[in-house]
Amino acid sequence: MTTSRQRASRSLASPREVAREDRQMLEQFPGELSLDRGALVDVQSDKASLEWRRRYSALINPTS
Amino acid sequence: MSSSQLDGCWYAVATSDAIGGQPYPVEVRDKAYVLWRGPDGTLIAAADQCTHREAKLSLGTVIDGCLHCPYHGWAFGDQGRCVSVPSSGPGATIAPAAHLFALSVTERYGLVWFCPGEPTQSVPHLGVDEDSSFTRLNTSMEVWNCSVTRMIDNMLDVAHFPYTHTGTFGREQEQTVPNFTLEQLDDTFYGYTYSVTVNNEAEAKVMSGGGDDIIQLHMSTGFALPFSVRSTMSYENGIEQTLFMTASPISADRSYFTFVLWRNDDVATTGQQIVGFAARGCP
Numbered sequence: 001m002t003t004s005r006q007r008a009s010r011s012l013a014s015p016r017e018v019a020r021e022d023r024q025m026l027e028q029f030p031g032e033l034s035l036d037r038g039a040l041v042d043v044q045s046d047k048a049s050l051e052w053r054r055r056y057s058a059l060i061n062p063t064s
Numbered sequence: 065m066s067s068s069q070l071d072g073c074w075y076a077v078a079t080s081d082a083i084g085g086q087p088y089p090v091e092v093r094d095k096a097y098v099l100w101r102g103p104d105g106t107l108i109a110a111a112d113q114c115t116h117r118e119a120k121l122s123l124g125t126v127i128d129g130c131l132h133c134p135y136h137g138w139a140f141g142d143q144g145r146c147v148s149v150p151s152s153g154p155g156a157t158i159a160p161a162a163h164l165f166a167l168s169v170t171e172r173y174g175l176v177w178f179c180p181g182e183p184t185q186s187v188p189h190l191g192v193d194e195d196s197s198f199t200r201l202n203t204s205m206e207v208w209n210c211s212v213t214r215m216i217d218n219m220l221d222v223a224h225f226p227y228t229h230t231g232t233f234g235r236e237q238e239q240t241v242p243n244f245t246l247e248q249l250d251d252t253f254y255g256y257t258y259s260v261t262v263n264n265e266a267e268a269k270v271m272s273g274g275g276d277d278i279i280q281l282h283m284s285t286g287f288a289l290p291f292s293v294r295s296t297m298s299y300e301n302g303i304e305q306t307l308f309m310t311a312s313p314i315s316a317d318r319s320y321f322t323f324v325l326w327r328n329d330d331v332a333t334t335g336q337q338i339v340g341f342a343a344r345g346c347p
Contacts, residue, residue: 008199011270021231025224025228033213045241048285049217052216053213060067062069
């Protein structure tokens with residue numbers, strides 16, 4: 001019989017493993033993601049990232 | 065990452081249970097800070113530098129809620145006030161410049177949130193934390209050797225699932241990403257909703273609560289500036305989960321990362337019990 005604690009532990013195991021896969025990939029890239037418009041090639045599936053980059057740029061450069 | 069605007073943001077730098085009876089060093093945007101718990105357990109944050117000779121306070125000790133410098137024993141109490149200069153003797157007048165400048169720190173969702181400047185943003189609001197039908201599960205704070213900007217880009221990206229996550233849920237996922245629409249998801253998060261076909265074999269069934277080996281998952285994913293992303297997942301069997309991921313910049317290429325998971329199918333165990341269990345390490 002699975003206890004609540006075992007279930008909690010197993011619930012965390014899956015997202016931890018997903019995060020480990022992301023970490024393994026991301027730690028291969030040096031430096032920051034470019035925020036300059038046109039510096040990266042973006043496709044339609046990148047539109048959320050593109051909007052985050054636009055808003056983040058506005059946050060850190062409020063006068064530009 | 066030199067913008068002063070980032071000084072007004074909140075950053076998750078530790079899990080609440082990681083800060084106990086001793087000083088806890090953190091770094092945000094290339095600056096070192098120290099956190100400790102005062103006499104009543106409330107967190108105190110300051111630059112990791114004694115006002116006397118700039119010794120690292122995080123190497124000191126906390127006694128009865130006062131942080132003692134390891135170099136000359138100066139003691140700092142509530143709100144960073146210097147309460148003792150041993151070399152001056154008991155009762156000596158303490159110069160105002162001896163006090164530490166207390167910085168903003170708070171706890172939410174089992175995480176310690178720190179703001180290095182005058183707060184201009186809010187800690188992301190997660191309404192699910194106030195819903196008693198959900199249980200909160202915390203995991204440890206990790207340090208990743210990559211830029212926080214690359215991490216947020218990754219968290220918002222669906223297209224990498226069938227390639228990066230071949231060992232987990234992405235194995236059976238469609239490679240083509242539907243042309244979703246961006247929208248305000250609630251008062252905090254901006255993003256998109258979508259359905260994906262995901263692998264649901266073996267351990268994945270713990271997340272989903274069972275079902276076929278390949279299932280349809282309804283999700284929403286959105287961001288809150290500067291560095292937080294929330295994904296909600298709804299399964300056909302009624303199980304709902306909220307995965308909150310947050311990253312904080314240590315430097316240009318090092319970042320804190322943690323996630324918080326809420327799910328609505330484990331209400332027999334309180335969140336706090338599970339937080340404690342997770343902190344002790346899960347197999």
